[in-house]
Amino acid sequence: xxxxxxxxxxxxxxxxxxxxxxxxxxxxxxxxxxxxxxxxxxxxxxxxxxxxxxxxxxxxxxxxxxxxxxxxxxxxxxxxxxxxxxxxxxxxxxxxxxxxxxxxxxxxxxxxxxxxxxxxxxxxxxxxxxxxxxxxxxxxxxxxxxxxxxxxxxxxxxxxxxxxxxxxxxxxxxxxxxxxxxxxxxxxxxxxxxxxxxxxxxxxxxxx
Amino acid sequence: xxxxxxxxxxxxxxxxxxxxxxxxxxxxxxxxxxxxxxxxxxxxxxxxxxxxxxxxxxxxxxxxxxxxxxxxxxxxxxxxxxxxxxxxxxxxxxxxxxxxxxxxxxxxxxxxxxxxxxxxxxxxxxxxxxxxxxxxxxxxxxxxxxxxxxxxxxxxxxxxxxxxxxxxxxxxxxxxxxxxxxxxxxxxxxxxxxxxxxxxxxxxxxxx
Amino acid sequence: xxxxxxxxxxxxxxxxxxxxxxxxxxxxxxxxxxxxxxxxxxxxxxxxxxxxxxxxxxxxxxxxxxxxxxxxxxxxxxxxxxxxxxxxxxxxxxxxxxxxxxxxxxxxxxxxxxxxxxxxxxxxxxxxxxxxxxxxxxxxxxxxxxxxxxxxxxxxxxxxxxxxxxxxxxxxxxxxxxxxxxxxxxxxxxxxxxxxxxxxxxxxxxxx
Amino acid sequence: xxxxxxxxxxxxxxxxxxxxxxxxxxxxxxxxxxxxxxxxxxxxxxxxxxxxxxxxxxxxxxxxxxxxxxxxxxxxxxxxxxxxxxxxxxxxxxxxxxxxxxxxxxxxxxxxxxxxxxxxxxxxxxxxxxxxxxxxxxxxxxxxxxxxxxxxxxxxxxxxxxxxxxxxxxxxxxxxxxxxxxxxxxxxxxxxxxxxxxxxxxxxxxxx
Numbered sequence: 029x030x031x032x033x034x035x036x037x038x039x040x041x042x043x044x045x046x047x048x049x050x051x052x053x054x055x056x057x058x059x060x061x062x063x064x065x066x067x068x069x070x071x072x073x074x075x076x077x078x079x080x081x082x083x084x085x086x087x088x089x090x091x092x093x094x095x096x097x098x099x100x101x102x103x104x105x106x107x108x109x110x111x112x113x114x115x116x117x118x119x120x121x122x123x124x125x126x127x128x129x130x131x132x133x134x135x136x137x138x139x140x141x142x143x144x145x146x147x148x149x150x151x152x153x154x155x156x157x158x159x160x161x162x163x164x165x166x167x168x169x170x171x172x173x174x175x176x177x178x179x180x181x182x183x184x185x186x187x188x189x190x191x192x193x194x195x196x197x198x199x200x201x202x203x204x205x206x207x208x209x210x211x212x213x214x215x216x217x218x219x220x221x222x223x224x225x226x227x228x229x230x231x232x233x234x235x236x
Numbered sequence: 237x238x239x240x241x242x243x244x245x246x247x248x249x250x251x252x253x254x255x256x257x258x259x260x261x262x263x264x265x266x267x268x269x270x271x272x273x274x275x276x277x278x279x280x281x282x283x284x285x286x287x288x289x290x291x292x293x294x295x296x297x298x299x300x301x302x303x304x305x306x307x308x309x310x311x312x313x314x315x316x317x318x319x320x321x322x323x324x325x326x327x328x329x330x331x332x333x334x335x336x337x338x339x340x341x342x343x344x345x346x347x348x349x350x351x352x353x354x355x356x357x358x359x360x361x362x363x364x365x366x367x368x369x370x371x372x373x374x375x376x377x378x379x380x381x382x383x384x385x386x387x388x389x390x391x392x393x394x395x396x397x398x399x400x401x402x403x404x405x406x407x408x409x410x411x412x413x414x415x416x417x418x419x420x421x422x423x424x425x426x427x428x429x430x431x432x433x434x435x436x437x438x439x440x441x442x443x444x
Numbered sequence: 445x446x447x448x449x450x451x452x453x454x455x456x457x458x459x460x461x462x463x464x465x466x467x468x469x470x471x472x473x474x475x476x477x478x479x480x481x482x483x484x485x486x487x488x489x490x491x492x493x494x495x496x497x498x499x500x501x502x503x504x505x506x507x508x509x510x511x512x513x514x515x516x517x518x519x520x521x522x523x524x525x526x527x528x529x530x531x532x533x534x535x536x537x538x539x540x541x542x543x544x545x546x547x548x549x550x551x552x553x554x555x556x557x558x559x560x561x562x563x564x565x566x567x568x569x570x571x572x573x574x575x576x577x578x579x580x581x582x583x584x585x586x587x588x589x590x591x592x593x594x595x596x597x598x599x600x601x602x603x604x605x606x607x608x609x610x611x612x613x614x615x616x617x618x619x620x621x622x623x624x625x626x627x628x629x630x631x632x633x634x635x636x637x638x639x640x641x642x643x644x645x646x647x648x649x650x651x652x
Numbered sequence: 653x654x655x656x657x658x659x660x661x662x663x664x665x666x667x668x669x670x671x672x673x674x675x676x677x678x679x680x681x682x683x684x685x686x687x688x689x690x691x692x693x694x695x696x697x698x699x700x701x702x703x704x705x706x707x708x709x710x711x712x713x714x715x716x717x718x719x720x721x722x723x724x725x726x727x728x729x730x731x732x733x734x735x736x737x738x739x740x741x742x743x744x745x746x747x748x749x750x751x752x753x754x755x756x757x758x759x760x761x762x763x764x765x766x767x768x769x770x771x772x773x774x775x776x777x778x779x780x781x782x783x784x785x786x787x788x789x790x791x792x793x794x795x796x797x798x799x800x801x802x803x804x805x806x807x808x809x810x811x812x813x814x815x816x817x818x819x820x821x822x823x824x825x826x827x828x829x830x831x832x833x834x835x836x837x838x839x840x841x842x843x844x845x846x847x848x849x850x851x852x853x854x855x856x857x858x859x860x
Contacts, residue, residue, distance in 0.1 A: 247454060
């Protein structure tokens with residue numbers, strides 16, 4: 029399950045760049061490259077989001093004792109959503125600054141991010157409920173993950189509504205949520221590693 | 237063999253999305269995005285089928301004691317078929333609702349899925365016949381896999397004929413077959429894992 | 445080195461398919477799909493060649509005791525050639541049946557396959573010369589690999605010349621070489637595995 | 653972290669080739685293929701640079717005792733830059749020989765390479781400062797890496813300025829820097845391996 033998921037994350041992240049292009053036959057290349065800023069913004073936000081979800085996903089799979097039938101189904105649906113992200117990213121990059129279409133593209137983009145995060149949240153909640161989390165997983169780590177995932181979902185909901193009025197502000201907000209996800213998950217990882225190192229030292233002392 | 241196969245599965249799954257696009261210069265983006273529903277349907281069916289075949293393939297490779305010369309050749313042909321799937325998916329997405337072409341696209345799509353499943357079936361049957369399955373593999377697990385793969389093949393045959401008259405019904409049927417594959421294979425995996433856990437506990441008891 | 449190489453092989457193999465497309469606005473889809481046969485042929489030959497080189501490469505890396513500085517450089521150049529193959533494949537698929545251009549496309553395709561195989565040959569010869577092959581590698585296995593790679597190179601040379609007169613015959617010949625590579629390498633792998641199994645049994649007997 | 657990074661490197665390297673294409677409807681294919689030389693040059697330089705950065709990155713991760721929160725963030729930013737490289741490569745291939753646009757494309761390409769190398773340098777310096785390097789890492793190895801990365805950065809700076817006057821010379825220079833990176837890192841790897849082999853032999857002697 030992990031090899032398949034890791035593959036989907038990295039390929040989805042890297043495919044984002046092949047949608048970035050300058051219109052053929054541009055006279056002033058510098059101008060044309062600067063004009064593509066929505067593409068760079070979309071690339072940045074989607075890459076950060078995919079990175080954040082990948083990090084959360086790998087933290088979760090490390091916590092798991094084993095995978096159940098339903099968890100694997102949920103994982104496949106989550107991967108379906110992750111692999112789909114390059115499409116709304118392309119729409120966003122193309123239709124920013126295009127009047128009504130900008131609003132449609134931003135909303136679809138937000139909905140895709142919301143759906144991906146919601147599936148990640150479901151994946152995690154299901155793993156806890158079904159008792160698939162390891163016994164030696166620290167209770168506070170598990171809570172940190174849950175606590176962080178919830179406001180992210182609310183954030184996406186608020187930003188989707190905001191995007192109907194100020195599309196570009198919503199896109200910047202989506203980037204902020206991705207960064208918000210990246211921070212504590214990294215911290216949870218570090219803390220666990222420290223504890224592991226300590227327990228290893230403890231074992232050595234016990235041995236010696 | 238597994239690293240190569242896993243790579244093909246994930247990349248084929250993720251490449252499906254780069255074929256999804258809105259026609260350039262769409263005035264009404266919302267309308268244009270909704271109009272692309274055959275692309276989303278094709279993405280969903282192909283992703284589910286690739287996911288199902290990947291799951292069956294990884295269950296089979298776990299059962300294998302070792303790979304033989306012919307099994308590796310069969311695997312390469314199977315990978316050829318999996319890596320090819322994005323092409324009929326693209327045809328399906330483009331030519332649904334296009335009169336006669338719709339029938340051609342649906343039939344080619346069905347034939348591609350049938351061929352991929354038939355190769356998976358051959359791969360599995362060959363592994364059993366050639367005695368490549370582990371001695372400790374549970375007889376009932378082996379039978380579950382065989383029993384499930386057979387009606388899938390018949391199902392594809394029936395749906396290809398149905399698709400000549402009601403193309404869209406065939407496509408929905410292809411999705412149903414993928415889901416049908418996904419369920420029992422997951423269950424077989426879970427059961428094996430439970431048995432493994434029990435036998436491990438048994439070992440510990442024997443040790444203690 | 446292996447993870448990087450495996451990644452290049454699988455992605456190059458899978459990318460081949462995104463170049464296959466039916467001209468937009470085809471009235472008779474069945475006819476248009478059949479017309480694309482050079483694309484399918486190119487996909488088949490390139491996939492088989494990449495599969496054969498991947499198999500040979502993984503057999504070689506299994507034989508290696510360690511990698512040297514120059515071997516890693518050679519490997520990077522080999523990967524450069526493998527990752528390049530989708531381009532001449534695309535040219536072949538587009539320009540078969542186009543008079544003079546057909547000859548150019550077939551020749552370039554043959555040269556790319558020859559260069560990739562020659563780099564694989566160099567990679568293998570260098571590994572032997574530099575004493576990087578494991579001491580426990582069977583002498584006959586090493587010779588099988590060397591014996592098989594040499595006529596393949598001569599074959600490519602002959603077919604490139606033939607392709608100047610009968611392009612399509614050369615392409616079929618390239619497929620034959622790929623299959624010729626696939627057979628003995630698989631056999632070498634199997635034989636080694638049998639020996640390993642025997643020596644393991646031997647160890648167990650010695651233990652008991 | 654390593655699986656994700658390896659994936660990004662290989663996919664970015666392989667995606668470079670799908671941007672190479674001959675203009676549709678070329679009468680003289682041989683001429684058209686030769687005309688694409690900037691694409692081949694761009695492919696070569698970018699592949700070599702990605703290969704060099706991948707090698708340095710894997711040497712660094714081997715030196716690491718563990719990853720910290722900030723190192724993972726830096727890694728994600730580095731991957732963002734690596735996955736972006738196919739875009740400036742495409743610009744370079746398209747706009748070489750196009751007057752003013754050539755200068756813009758070469759400068760943007762150089763800035764992208766500079767930024768990627770600078771992020772790698774930061775990644776390495778941060779790992780040293782934060783005490784994340786293993787205790788058993790050889791001091792001279794660590795210094796070799798640092799010594800080699802610094803002039804590369806200066807080289808990029810000089811070449812970017814040179815590129816404003818003689819664009820093609822700058823591109824050749826970028827290739828030289830990639831090769832310059834590849835050499836000593838490989839050597840450092842080899843030396844470490846020799847030491848490891850010796851210490852293993854030492855252990856065996858001690859055992860015997």
